[in-house]
Amino acid sequence: MTAVNLQDDVALSSLARGLVGSEILKIAGEIRTLVERGRDICNLTVGDFAPKEFRIPYKLNDLIADALAAGETNYPPSDGVKELRQAVVRFYENALGLTYPIESTLIAGGARPVIFAAYAAVVDPGDRVIYPTPSWNNNHYTYLVGGKAVELVVGPETNFLPTAELLRPLVRDARLLCINSPLNPTGTVMSRDEVERIARLVVDENSRRRARDERPLFLLWDQIYWMLTFGESRHYAPAQLVPESTQYTILVDGISKAFAATGLRVGWSIAPPPITSRMRDILGHVGAWAPRPEQVAVAKFLGMAPEIESFHEHMIRELQLRLDLLYDGFESMRSEGLPVRAIAPQGAIYLSAQFQLAGRSNEEIRKLLLDEAGFAVVPFQAFGSKKEDGWFRLSAGAVSPADIEAGLRRVRETLLKVAR
């Protein structure tokens, strides 16, 4: 009997054949192998935390242990345990002044499942999906649902953020507009005015459509990093500034980044109830629920404002310390005439830096920094960018200040060699 050839792509569905895996995880895997072989590397690649640098809140840790001990180990309800859905509603009421019915909430195993469910719930094959590049994974989700990608290429002049003015010509036939702020990969934060203008744009476009009985435009608003802003930067959600936008918005959030809890897998969405219930049904077939003990624990933890505040005081200070070290390091190299610049950190766990080495592709620059300086970064290509313009994401959650200082010294020596 001849064996079926599973090596060959013909064995796969066309969806599986066409899918591009995570470029970030590929680079991260390469770095892990080098570290295992003993290389000293300042690893700024994964959008994650090293528990040695950033622990989850101790209180949350204890609450999870309590929930396990109490036998909270069976299936959770498919839209999430009621206490957590209620806690999310209360949390937004207190923190953002927003009021949502509990039916608008959906709990899942991190933000990824609710993002996928949002795409699957509103985008038909061929529907237009607008997103800025660089941005995180919208290209992959659009592919998965067969949407037609409408990429808005943004650059440093807008801090890599989309603006209402740039989006206005694109919204007319679109089904979904995807926005993330604070932004992965750039660490920049959308201004209050721009959030308001974009929310208004979505409402106006939908008023036009309602008059013609056309299907609505939805806003996928991913605010997974919203609790992590620095200095003067503040996060605003569209519903705070343009309440009518709520009926068109699918808001995505969770504990992964805000509480350094990427491995706990608790995320949620807030959307109009009829959308939420379909998203719940889509995810129900995948079983992408958040683990029950974590849900029970997070429900309690979200109500503990003083614990959350003191956790964030520490976390934000530590993140800002690392991002400022990187930013100041590059600025000082720039003032020496070396070909590098960065955007001052505003939020999330990232810094954008540009290595202006003319004649070298981003992949060549990445390799140079890795091989010569043990400095591991991710090019904006991993976020859908097609430009070979030397921009990279540096993620600060898995490194110590000492790792950064040593890495920067090696980068300086490398740039001195290649740029002079």
Ligand SMILES: Cc1ncc(COP(=O)(O)O)c(C=O)c1O
């Ligand atoms: C912008 C953005 N949204 C969502 C996610 C996914 O979060 P989770 O780990 O909760 O699935 C990430 C993770 O990197 C992200 O950067």
